[in-house]
Amino acid sequence: MTVSNIIENTVKLSFSAEESDAISDIALDYEQGVVSVMFRKDQDKVYFYDASDTGVLDCFEEASKDTEQFSMGRIFHHYVKEGELTSLN
Numbered sequence: 001m002t003v004s005n006i007i008e009n010t011v012k013l014s015f016s017a018e019e020s021d022a023i024s025d026i027a028l029d030y031e032q033g034v035v036s037v038m039f040r041k042d043q044d045k046v047y048f049y050d051a052s053d054t055g056v057l058d059c060f061e062e063a064s065k066d067t068e069q070f071s072m073g074r075i076f077h078h079y080v081k082e083g084e085l086t087s088l089n
Contacts, residue, residue, distance in 0.1 A: 022073035
């Protein structure tokens with residue numbers, strides 16, 4: 001996994017195919033509470049989600065440190081299903 005600071009208060013997490021089957025990149029914008037996701041099967045498109053709680057962003061960042069134990073796709077799906085991430089597209 002690669003972690004990059006894009007701009008102040010925004011972190012980009014990049015995953016290899018071995019680290020995440022579904023997600024190639026996640027950008028966490030802590031200032032605006034936005035999660036940007038690029039899925040492996042369609043890397044030309046970026047999906048934007050509003051996080052109802054910045055704790056969601058913290059969870060992604062912490063889970064990304066141990067992709068053998070945590071699935072980024074499952075975490076993402078959980079937050080969408082629970083309504084804690086709502087689509088901005």
